[in-house]
Amino acid sequence: MKLEVRRGDLVAQRAGAWVVGVLEAGGPLGGAARAVDRATRGALAALLDSGDFTGRWLELALLHPGHPRTRRVIVVGLGSRAALTPHRVRLAMAAATRRARELGAGTVATVAHGASAGGLDPIVALTATVEGARLGHERLTAFKTEPGPKPLVRITIFERWKPISARQRRAVARGDAIASGTCLARDLANTPGDALPPDALARRARVARDLAGASVQVLGVPQMTRLGMG
Incomplete structure (x- = not known):
């Protein structure tokens, strides 16, 4: 799956789903949420007015706006502005992405959540x-x-x-590298031992080392014995 940042207006993009974050505030919609509401002829405001969605952190809602550029709008709650952190943005975007994949959206268009109405530093929000x-x-x-x-x-x-800056592109590359490394660690930890014996695990680690330019130390039985490992 490709991740990228581009200049453009979210509601002008063709995508299988738009993902928009909404703060739990009860006030006027701001930023991308306001633009999506206008593009969908008030569907987002109507959702909030109904009480079926409040913007509570990790809350999800799905709109089918009948818009020519997207079949779906996935709305994710960001919680209160005061409590918004990069970690909360990370988990909110993860929840919305899982939903987009479950729906078979194919492509997703979104924004850096929390960067405008949320008050986060734009680069931090993007990462x-x-x-x-x-x-x-x-x-x-x-x-x-x-x-x-x-x-x-x-x-x-x-x-x-604004035009996309080198700093923004570095933020995308850095965020993708960190998350990809986390995914690799999860996969290795969750793979049964009979499917990933020690020599195979060492090979996987060396491949990751070569791709990332990192360092790897593989311990044998004598080294582990000296360290008192079980």
């Missing part, structure tokens, strides 16, 4: 959004009878006002 997208998308399917929903093809994070 957290990227991390959440990767973490929410990846899953270990090798040992499942049914692989589950198809992977998404692409998630694009749109910046409306």
Whole structure:
């Protein structure tokens, strides 16, 4: 699945799903949420007015707006502005990404959540959004009878006002690398020992080392004995 940042207005993009975050505030919609509400002729405001969605952290709602550029709008709660952190953004984007994959959306268009109305630093918000997208998308399917929903093809994070800077591109690359490393560690930890014996685990670690330019130390029985490892 490709992750990228591009200049553009979210509601001008064709995608299998738009993902928009909403704060739990009760006030006027701001930022991307306001733009999505206008593009969907008030569907987001109507959802909030109904009380079926409040913006509570990790709350999800699905709209089918009949819009020519998207079939779905996935709305995710960001919680209160005072409590909003990069970690909360990360988990909110992960939840929305999982839902998009379950729905077979194919492609997702979104924004850096928390960067405007949420008050977070734009680069921090962008990094957290990227991390959440990767973490929410990846899953270990090798040992499942049914692989589950198809992977998404692409998630694009749109910046409306300014040209994309080198700093933003570095934030995307950094966030994707951190999250991909986390996914690798999860996969290795969750793989049964009979499917990943020590020599195979060492090979996987060396491959990851070569790709990331990192360092790896593989211990044999004598070294582990000296360290008192069980």
